[in-house]
Amino acid sequence: MATAGFHDSELGELQRRLVVLRVGLLLVVALLALRLWHLQIREGPYYRDLSENNRTRSVILEPARGLIYDRNGILLANNVPSFSLYVALEDVKDREELIEQLSQLIGLDPELVRKKLSVRGAKQLPRKIKDRLTLKEATLIESHRLDLPGVMIQVESQRNYLGGATASHVLGYVGEVSAEQLEKPEFAELHQGSIVGQYGVEKFFDQIVRGMAGQKSIEVDALGHEKRTVVVDQPHAGDDLYLTIDARLQKVAEDLLGQESGAIVALDPTKGDILAMASRPAFDPNVLSRELTAKQWVEIVQDEGRPLNNRASQGQYPPGSTFKVMMAAAALESKTMTPSSTVFCNGGYQFGRRVYHDWKASGHGYVDLRKALIHSCDVYFYTVGQRMGIDTMASYAHQFGLGEETGVELPSERIGTVPSTEWKQRVKHEPWLPGETISAAIGQGYVTVTPLQMASLIGTVANDGVTYRPRLVQAIMDRTTGQRQELPTVPKAKLAVKHETLKLIREALSGVVTEGTGGRARSSIVTIAGKTGTAQTSALRTGPEKDIPKKFRDHAWFVAFAPVENPTIAVAVLAEHMGHGGSAAAPLAKEVIETYIKLTSKSPKRSDTASSSPVPGGRAGDYD
Amino acid sequence: MIDRMMDRRGLDNFDLRYLGLIVAILGIGVLSIYSVTHDQGGPGLPFFAKQVFWILLGAVAFLIMLVWDYHRIARLAYPAYAIILILLAVVLFEGKTSRGAQRWIPIGPFAFQPSEFAKLVLILVMAHYYSKAPRVGWLQRVVIPGALMLPGLLLILKQPDLGSGLSFMAVYAAMLLMVGMRSQALGVILLFSLMLFPFAWEVMWGSLHDYQRQRIMAFVDPNYDPGGKGYHALQSRIAIGAGELTGKGLYGGTQSQLKFLPEGHTDFVFSVFAEEWGFVGVLILLLLFVALIWLSLEIATRAKDELGALLAVGIISMLCFCVVVNIGMTAGMFPIVGIPLPLMSYGGSATIMTMASLGLLLNVKRRRLSLFY
Numbered sequence: 001m002a003t004a005g006f007h008d009s010e011l012g013e014l015q016r017r018l019v020v021l022r023v024g025l026l027l028v029v030a031l032l033a034l035r036l037w038h039l040q041i042r043e044g045p046y047y048r049d050l051s052e053n054n055r056t057r058s059v060i061l062e063p064a065r066g067l068i069y070d071r072n073g074i075l076l077a078n079n080v081p082s083f084s085l086y087v088a089l090e091d092v093k094d095r096e097e098l099i100e101q102l103s104q105l106i107g108l109d110p111e112l113v114r115k116k117l118s119v120r121g122a123k124q125l126p127r128k129i130k131d132r133l134t135l136k137e138a139t140l141i142e143s144h145r146l147d148l149p150g151v152m153i154q155v156e157s158q159r160n161y162l163g164g165a166t167a168s169h170v171l172g173y174v175g176e177v178s179a180e181q182l183e184k185p186e187f188a189e190l191h192q193g194s195i196v197g198q199y200g201v202e203k204f205f206d207q208i209v210r211g212m213a214g215q216k217s218i219e220v221d222a223l224g225h226e227k228r229t230v231v232v233d234q235p236h237a238g239d240d241l242y243l244t245i246d247a248r249l250q251k252v253a254e255d256l257l258g259q260e261s262g263a264i265v266a267l268d269p270t271k272g273d274i275l276a277m278a279s280r281p282a283f284d285p286n287v288l289s290r291e292l293t294a295k296q297w298v299e300i301v302q303d304e305g306r307p308l309n310n311r312a313s314q315g316q317y318p319p320g321s322t323f324k325v326m327m328a329a330a331a332l333e334s335k336t337m338t339p340s341s342t343v344f345c346n347g348g349y350q351f352g353r354r355v356y357h358d359w360k361a362s363g364h365g366y367v368d369l370r371k372a373l374i375h376s377c378d379v380y381f382y383t384v385g386q387r388m389g390i391d392t393m394a395s396y397a398h399q400f401g402l403g404e405e406t407g408v409e410l411p412s413e414r415i416g417t418v419p420s421t422e423w424k425q426r427v428k429h430e431p432w433l434p435g436e437t438i439s440a441a442i443g444q445g446y447v448t449v450t451p452l453q454m455a456s457l458i459g460t461v462a463n464d465g466v467t468y469r470p471r472l473v474q475a476i477m478d479r480t481t482g483q484r485q486e487l488p489t490v491p492k493a494k495l496a497v498k499h500e501t502l503k504l505i506r507e508a509l510s511g512v513v514t515e516g517t518g519g520r521a522r523s524s525i526v527t528i529a530g531k532t533g534t535a536q537t538s539a540l541r542t543g544p545e546k547d548i549p550k551k552f553r554d555h556a557w558f559v560a561f562a563p564v565e566n567p568t569i570a571v572a573v574l575a576e577h578m579g580h581g582g583s584a585a586a587p588l589a590k591e592v593i594e595t596y597i598k599l600t601s602k603s604p605k606r607s608d609t610a611s612s613s614p615v616p617g618g619r620a621g622d623y624d
Numbered sequence: 625m626i627d628r629m630m631d632r633r634g635l636d637n638f639d640l641r642y643l644g645l646i647v648a649i650l651g652i653g654v655l656s657i658y659s660v661t662h663d664q665g666g667p668g669l670p671f672f673a674k675q676v677f678w679i680l681l682g683a684v685a686f687l688i689m690l691v692w693d694y695h696r697i698a699r700l701a702y703p704a705y706a707i708i709l710i711l712l713a714v715v716l717f718e719g720k721t722s723r724g725a726q727r728w729i730p731i732g733p734f735a736f737q738p739s740e741f742a743k744l745v746l747i748l749v750m751a752h753y754y755s756k757a758p759r760v761g762w763l764q765r766v767v768i769p770g771a772l773m774l775p776g777l778l779l780i781l782k783q784p785d786l787g788s789g790l791s792f793m794a795v796y797a798a799m800l801l802m803v804g805m806r807s808q809a810l811g812v813i814l815l816f817s818l819m820l821f822p823f824a825w826e827v828m829w830g831s832l833h834d835y836q837r838q839r840i841m842a843f844v845d846p847n848y849d850p851g852g853k854g855y856h857a858l859q860s861r862i863a864i865g866a867g868e869l870t871g872k873g874l875y876g877g878t879q880s881q882l883k884f885l886p887e888g889h890t891d892f893v894f895s896v897f898a899e900e901w902g903f904v905g906v907l908i909l910l911l912l913f914v915a916l917i918w919l920s921l922e923i924a925t926r927a928k929d930e931l932g933a934l935l936a937v938g939i940i941s942m943l944c945f946c947v948v949v950n951i952g953m954t955a956g957m958f959p960i961v962g963i964p965l966p967l968m969s970y971g972g973s974a975t976i977m978t979m980a981s982l983g984l985l986l987n988v989k990r991r992r993l994s995l996f997y
Contacts, residue, residue: 010930011933018924021940025914025918025921029910029913032948036864036910040868040869040898040903044869045868047865048868051866054862054878055878055879
């Protein structure tokens with residue numbers, strides 16, 4: 001025992017002290033066990049919940065929106081796959097760092113990302129940060145995934161409008177549901193990042209086209225990487241819409257307007273089907289369906305041409321002489337005039353101290369109702385208006401659907417203005433002045449209408465007093481059952497106007513084209529009846545039209561139907577600041593009608609009325 | 625000569641129990657490591673296989689420390705300490721950086737962690753010193769051993785390796801209390817306060833605000849939890865708590881399988897085990913550790929000389945400290961300091977060192993018996 005220590009005496013002491021170690025060990029281990037019992041038994045269920053939340057993430061599966069077709073089955077709007085960027089907040093360790101990384105990688109605006117991340121919503125749902133990532137952006141994100149905990153790339157379907165700006169006002173566009181929308185009951189089942197229709201048919205039929213979102217629970221690891229899918233609740237695609245629009249006619253109508261501002265509405269008066277609804281200037285819904293920056297928005301909203309305005313259903317213009325169609329019916333029905341009563345027109349109408357001029361300074365001589373329509377005699381209608389009074393005029397105007405909603409399936413339809421004594425008192429707080437009745441009688445003054453209302457009005461005349469609610473959707477196809485459900489046409493109350501009255505008006509309107517102011521609408525393939533209109537925008541007009549700055553020039557109107565014998569199409573054309581209806585608007589209406597007749601005569605079903613009697617020649621009347 | 629005092633009988637009952645406990649804990653460790661890392665790709669051998677390799681190396685170290693007379697081993701204490709100090713210095717300048725700390729010297733594909741071995745060497749130094757030096761007065765009892773420990777401690781803290789540094793101090797303190805203090809009462813009080821310090825710490829620590837804790841932690845160990853905000857501690861607590869009574873079963877621990885729990889195969893291997901085997905498994909594991917330390921205390925109590933007893937005390941206190949602090953930190957009782965769980969955490973240096981220490985312990989026991997031949 002060479003190595004035995006020289007303080008062996010202390011060995012005993014040391015070994016006695018070991019008892020303390022034993023007691024201490026037991027004490028400490030007991031404390032540890034107590035702590036573990038607390039964690040695992042007493043608070044075990046709580047921690048188990050935490051661990052479940054840790055590992056599962058709910059991911060929304062966005063539904064594909066229903067497709068949109070035209071009346072002949074031409075696809076107008078579909079969906080294309082695209083990459084969306086989501087962030088699961090639970091997996092984000094450092095928000096600011098993530099924002100910084102995203103801005104460096106794919107140039108996202110830090111402010112925007114910060115805003116999106118802080119949107120309040122269901123706690124467990126990842127936030128959608130950006131959609132329509134380019135392939136390059138998506139690849140960049142994927143390749144940096146390890147450094148971007150919580151970031152997910154999802155393939156989703158994005159709305160795609162095949163025709164670009166074609167029918168943009170009818171189709172509308174889609175966008176992320178806004179915070180204000182989310183608070184409304186109809187958006188209750190949606191969540192931040194959901195895509196909803198924001199305009200046009202997309203908005204009006206959103207609940208049908210939208211579909212139902214699905215959800216899947218995925219198991220993720222600590223970096224937010226998907227490990228496996230736990231539960232899947234498949235999304236249901238939205239239902240398809242079949243519009244009443246004929247895409248070919250729509251395109252023709254839009255091209256006719258070209259760069260000019262205006263609207264063309266064509267509808268089938270026997271059903272109310274809107275065949276074309278063009279409004280210019282237009283917008284590209286593909287652009288608007290993307291996420292726009294505040295600056296881009298301001299540019300669009302402040303564009304002087306106001307491309308977001310659907311001039312067909314939201315543009316309110318004085319109807320000018322097209323108003324005389326309604327006035328003629330009112331004159332006969334209210335017994336203000338008989339078909340044969342005449343008025344002498346010497347080019348002006350004296351009322352009080354003021355003279356109201358006819359467009360033709362030399363006057364039209366003796367005119368009856370027929371002649372007054374054909375040549376658009378203002379003095380005749382001044383007289384009618386004066387005799388009838390504003391309130392009778394207003395009640396007939398309402399019957400013809402002016403100052404009323406047409407009920408078209410578009411959001412924010414405008415109703416125009418039909419003035420009356422009551423209206424003026426209510427809105428202007430002033431009594432009605434008798435002279436104002438005279439302006440109103442030729443569709444000036446306070447009277448405003450939308451092109452859609454005028455198309456519906458002329459369609460009602462063409463259809464012998466029966467109005468159908470203008471509609472844009474004729475059928476809905478249920479995606480799950482594959483069944484196509486035809487929507488019924490909706491007739492409105494029949495006009496309380498005698499058949500003879502409407503017949504007389506139709507004949508006169510036919511005369512407008514054959515011998516009157518609407519000569520430019522004469523067609524060699526179909527009989528057309530119509531009425532010109534020139535809506536004054538400024539009271540102070542001197543000198544020839546071409547010297548007036550464009551924004552002060554008159555709006556050109558033409559309302560028409562064809563074929564005269566058995567009308568299948570009614571058209572309203574409004575060309576802003578294009579001058580006279582007879583020269584600027586009538587040729588456009590003719591083009592639209594001819595196109596439609598040609599298109600329908602090709603299909604055997606509709607060939608009944610296409611080739612009617614040739615139109616007799618006549619004087620080209622450039623004025624109304 | 626080597627075998628002069630060797631116990632030539634086969635393994636006795638005690639040895640079998642002792643070895644059985646070690647093998648059982650090692651087995652649980654390998655199983656847990658396998659469970660966390662089995663689906664982890666990556667170059668080279670999987671972690672569990674490497675751990676088995678470390679255990680085999682550890683077994684060799686165990687045998688070496690068992691076969692050589694511990695008196696001879698203790699005589700190498702100072703040269704060994706000198707070498708370790710050099711290595712610790714080398715680490716500071718040449719070491720491999722991982723998790724913000726320089727602790728490793730790369731050797732081929734592996735990394736060697738001198739601070740782990742420093743613990744065993746310190747035990748040798750302390751035991752050697754106390755068994756040899758005359759112990760009169762504070763200078764010889766407290767100050768000189770403290771001065772011996774200090775260069776190693778400073779080098780380790782410089783890395784920084786808070787866990788190893790604390791183990792260092794624990795060994796020193798335990799030795800001090802067992803033989804450095806003359807008054808038994810004082811020793812008992814100090815020993816208890818040392819043991820209960822962690823729990824007192826919990827109360828104190830718990831009363832601090834998060835940011836205060838972060839400041840303190842950032843001061844002592846700026847690199848441990850860079851993501852910060854107590855992420856590791858919380859995930860570890862969730863893992864343990866989610867185990868409930870019977871656990872989620874092997875491979876069932878979502879916390880560790882899905883990597884919410886960082887360092888599942890090293891410092892937090894206990895949390896992995898607790899999540900998969902629950903409170904029942906945890907109690908069994910604690911019993912295994914207690915039994916192993918109990919047997920070790922038996923060895924210390926029956927050591928034939930002071931050197932043996934001191935070696936045993938040093939090793940036991942190191943083991944106890946590591947087990948308690950590791951489990952305590954995973955259970956959220958203490959701040960997280962990098963202390964591996966002996967015999968279970970993955971790691972070559974720690975495994976080899978722990979097994980060598982246990983070999984040395986058994987050495988002490990067998991030399992005791994050899995007296996009777």
